[in-house]
Amino acid sequence: MAEVLVFVDHVDGAVRKPTLELLTLARRIGEPVALAVGAGAEATAPVLAEHGAVKVLTADAAEFADYLVVPKVDALQAAYEALSPAAVLLPSSAETKEIAARLAVRIGSGIITDATDLEAGDEGPVATQAVFAAAFTTKSRVSKGTPVITVKPNSAPVEAAPAAGAVEALAVTFGEKSTGTKVVSRTPRESTGRPELTEAAIVVSGGRGVNGAENFAVIEALADSLGAAVGASRAAVDAGWYPHSSQVGQTGKSVSPQLYIASGISGAIQHRAGMQTSKTIVAINKDAEAPIFDLVDYGIVGDLFEVVPQLTDEVKARKG
């Protein structure tokens, strides 16, 4: 069976969920061989093997942390040359998309970003994309070179599929161009203890209607009762009520949870672009005409300060 090269997104050896989802999709088109780079690369092997990686290539060097993006492209290219895979897959994040794109140019291949599904086709893998703020669904292929495809989080279930997962060190050489952009300092984001926004099964978001940083406690309480991540509209972020890293939408995070609850958010096209593929959508808004209601499975026309705390209490009561 053809090998499929999968780039692993991990933080110090902890594999992020979108990579495990990607392994599910990779198995539809071949045998996944994973590549993990940077500190903790080897520690990723057991969980990757558990999810279908027949082999885990690893590389660690100071360059991966000290310089932006390009050293990781060098590693991916080395793995590509060692394997001649049928396709190269990466989970979609800002950084992995850039890695994918540079690899595509180097190896003379086309690239598809932000696929929401992947199937084997007669002429290579077929990717589904949600485009124009998810108003359209397209099916596309890479028609030249080895398909390079990035896949959005929450596009496939995580499935156990134990495989050998033999660890092999990959030799990577870095060129002068690889160390062009120096990472002078890095400040890790403080953990909120809540699930990561793009990976969460439930997202509870607040918008301008929340009307103040302190009022986000109402949104957070609901999120905590449901074990959800907290999101925000750009209006709420621009007002300084919630951090930019929580912004959902075209220029923020794109989320696709099982359940999305929007409170005090009108539903502008740029916000919809980031949440319209959520499976179940719920909105609370005091304006019955708000465009968000066009999307909802369940909507409450009402004041979020009445509805959300009542909902939170009820969720807690039902969960006992």
Add this chain to the structure above:
Amino acid sequence: MSLRIVVCVKYVPDATGDRHFADDLTVDRDDVDGLLSELDEYAVEQALQIADEADDAEITVLTVGPEDAKDALRKALSMGADKAVHVEDDDLHGTDVIGTSLVLAKAIEKTGYDLVICGMASTDGVMGVLPAILAERLGVPQVTLLSEVSVDGTVVKGRRDGDTASEELEASLPAVVSVTDQSGEARYPSFKGIMAAKKKPVESLDLEDLEIDADEVGLEGSWTAVDSATERPARTAGTIVKDEGEGGKQLAGFLADQKFI
């Protein structure tokens, strides 16, 4: 010595319009008004601020797009850019990101540059990869997705707010930068700016000028192929309830029915 800045701007269909596909599965540009991708206004703004800080700088705005794409260039010129380059050729219709980046890279090399500034993503394709590809093609550092950027002599510095960390970056010029919508609001063109823009030079280039073969671009030459595009079925009308004091409880009932609680 003058700092040569090239800003890449894309002409896109208005996202608030009813966007759809033409029969050949490319973006239908006839039915929806086009405009300068809003995220590229941030790139123009940062170019203007960097130019203000430099002793001497010249800003060229560059687009690859159909005839109407001149509107995007005019907008950028009215904001304060000095001159424009428009790559326009019938054979470009349907070009994907690999092809577009080839054309942009050749045009940038022909124009001459110390710094290339892009938006974080276009508002139509929204791939967010073109700046990285440009850096790869030009063989210069990428300093991308910056929420803050400055140029100090021959060094470009910036802050990149990533998924798990915020990074301070630094690279030597020449370099390719992309800026996010956190980099600072873009200015509105002034009346004076709009009048001045009419007199600023717009150079037109075609594929021959850039020594690019037609079969390397366009629908035929693309590295990707779109097989189908279907409109997402309208959501079946959801339940909408007016809160009469029990809204939160009713919603909890719905969530329980759906097995979320």
